[in-house]
Amino acid sequence: xxxxxxxxxxxxxxxxxxxxxxxxxxxxxxxxxxxxxxxxxxxxxxxxxxxxxxxxxxxxxxxxxxxxxxxxxxxxxxxxxxxxxxxxxxxxxxxxxxxxxxxxxxxxxxxxxxxxxxxxxxxxxxxxxxxxxxxxxxxxxxxxxxxxxxxxxxxxxxxxxxxxxxxxxxxxxxxxxxxxxxxxxxxxxxxxxxxxxxxxxxxxxxxxxxxxxxxxxxxxxxxxxxxxxxxxxxxxxxxxxxxxxxxxxxxxxxxxxxxxxxxxxxxxxxx
Amino acid sequence: xxxxxxxxxxxxxxxxxxxxxxxxxxxxxxxxxxxxxxxxxxxxxxxxxxxxxxxxxxxxxxxxxxxxxxxxxxxxxxxxxxxxxxxxxxxxxxxxxxxxxxxxxxxxxxxxx
Numbered sequence: 057x058x059x060x061x062x063x064x065x066x067x068x069x070x071x072x073x074x075x076x077x078x079x080x081x082x083x084x085x086x087x088x089x090x091x092x093x094x095x096x097x098x099x100x101x102x103x104x105x106x107x108x109x110x111x112x113x114x115x116x117x118x119x120x121x122x123x124x125x126x127x128x129x130x131x132x133x134x135x136x137x138x139x140x141x142x143x144x145x146x147x148x149x150x151x152x153x154x155x156x157x158x159x160x161x162x163x164x165x166x167x168x169x170x171x172x173x174x175x176x177x178x179x180x181x182x183x184x185x186x187x188x189x190x191x192x193x194x195x196x197x198x199x200x201x202x203x204x205x206x207x208x209x210x211x212x213x214x215x216x217x218x219x220x221x222x223x224x225x226x227x228x229x230x231x232x233x234x235x236x237x238x239x240x241x242x243x244x245x246x247x248x249x250x251x252x253x254x255x256x257x258x259x260x261x262x263x264x265x266x267x268x269x270x271x272x273x274x275x276x277x278x279x280x281x282x283x284x285x286x287x288x289x290x291x292x293x294x295x296x297x298x299x300x301x302x303x304x305x306x307x308x309x310x311x312x313x314x315x316x317x318x319x320x321x322x323x324x325x326x327x
Numbered sequence: 328x329x330x331x332x333x334x335x336x337x338x339x340x341x342x343x344x345x346x347x348x349x350x351x352x353x354x355x356x357x358x359x360x361x362x363x364x365x366x367x368x369x370x371x372x373x374x375x376x377x378x379x380x381x382x383x384x385x386x387x388x389x390x391x392x393x394x395x396x397x398x399x400x401x402x403x404x405x406x407x408x409x410x411x412x413x414x415x416x417x418x419x420x421x422x423x424x425x426x427x428x429x430x431x432x433x434x435x436x437x438x439x440x
Contacts, residue, residue: 069403273375273379274375274376274378274379277378277379277382278378278379278382281379281382281383281386284386285386285389288386288389288390288393291393292393292403292406295393295397296403299397
């Protein structure tokens with residue numbers, strides 16, 4: 057069989073088989089990594105269901121944003137620096153154009169600044185002021201946004217930025233800055249369970265939904281299928297070489313068979 | 328005399344192939360229908376469930392082609408050609424008719440001979 061396998065025809069197909077094996081294995085690995093990414097998205101969705109944590113335990117000022125921080129529910133207690141409030145525009149909420157109201161919160165425990173998206177306004181010229189005194193903010197954590205140009209004209213007395221870009225904010229606001237921001241879900245007066253500070257004429261921005269998973273097993277199945285087809289290609293090659301080898305063997309045996317069949321006659325003639 | 332070595336096994340392999348050709352043809356239709364209803368590729372939902380099942384049915388179709396092809400002495404090109412019909416709507420049904428006609432006439436030849 058080895059001699060058959062070394063025929064140019066089978067060697068050529070062997071080269072093709074190796075190409076198929078390598079490419080299908082890589083395609084399978086690619087699908088496996090897709091399946092893992094989907095698994096990561098599932099993990100993020102799970103994080104959103106975790107209990108509320110104090111922001112100082114999740115984030116450090118200027119520290120890296122944790123890989124599983126997106127969507128994490130956090131609580132931060134401190135005071136708003138209302139004078140340094142900014143708008144981020146253009147933003148849309150339920151089909152309306154407007155801006156996000158972003159207010160720096162000086163976190164009492166660390167003294168660092170945490171940007172808080174307090175809400176959404178459609179009228180950029182009348183932005184409600186931030187509550188004064190100590191507040192306890194609860195919301196969903198998010199990493200900073202990519203830079204974007206600020207809109208040209210706003211007609212607003214509040215500064216308008218194009219994105220919630222932390223590298224811009226760190227230069228705008230004094231002191232240490234957290235590498236992330238919070239979509240406020242609830243603001244309460246005081247550090248404890250105080251009265252809710254209702255955002256007058258300020259609509260909450262719902263935290264962006266984390267990409268839903270559920271495609272994981274499909275991609276894992278695709279990965280498996282690539283490998284099964286690779287194995288099948290190898291089997292095809294083996295089977296064809298074996299059939300060829302068997303056929304050759306038969307052809308070699310047949311002339312001997314004929315000679316054996318012919319032998320008695322020859323003997324008869326000689327007798 | 329026929330060129331088919333084992334008519335009994337070939338007839339069974341042909342029956343398996345016919346079933347798998349029809350199933351893979353139907354599975355492809357279901358997949359396309361789901362993708363159209365979902366409004367595009369990669370939208371998840373029902374296609375997330377059906378895609379791997381379609382893949383499994385297609386693989387069994389490929390197995391049935393090899394199983395039959397080796398018994399009746401098809402060339403690699405012919406086998407790969409028939410395997411590729413599984414990617415085109417309607418083509419597995421056509422392949423099923425064509426292969427059935429070829430193998431059935433060859434099998435009939437083996438019974439006569």
